[in-house]
Amino acid sequence: MAPQEDLSPLEQRYRAWLRLLPAPYREVWQDDLVATFLDGAEDIDEAGLADAHPTWSEAGSVVALAVRLRLGAPGATPRAVALGAGLRLLALVGLLAPTILSFLYVDSVLWTSGRLPGVAVPLTDGHLSSLDGATRLAQEALLLLPVAALLAAFHRDAPPVRRTPWLAALVIGVVVEPAL
Secondary structure, eight states: OOOGGGSOHHHHHHHHHHTTSOHHHHHHHHHHHHHHHHHHTTTSOHHHHTTOOOOHHHHHHHHHHHHHHHTTOTTOOHHHHHHHHHHHHHHHHHHHHHHHHHHHHHHHHHHHTTOSTTSOOOSSOSSOOOOOHHHHHHHHHHHHHHHHHHHHHOOTTSOOOOOOTHHHHHHHHHHHGGGO
């Protein structure tokens, strides 16, 4: 790497963005990335070079690469791979809870409206009270958190999710249980 005073202002700005990348990755690829970014900025004249900044798409691609590398993309450290796997698991568990709650809600609506065959209708007025605004907002915020984690953790460079045999048991349970 050249001394800081020999770099153009645009190159200094590119290198500042690249500081978001993990140090081991940056040590290997920083010069190549800066060269690629500067090749894309060739149409800028010398006078405009001092005022030029990386484009939003260039900065966004560096941020996205930094997130992928810190969440276990190929070339990431073992710690980052473990962090990414943990975040993906947290996201899936976080999405499981609202799914279960939605099934329970539908079941309770069907129960209180008398639409479940063979099950007595409870002694209520036939409808469920709606949630107040603050509770509804809190539920929606809790739903957004695992969705954001899921979107961050399941990128195209993430290791594929293993198929597990318990999914077959789930399908069998859904098919067999109503017959009982």
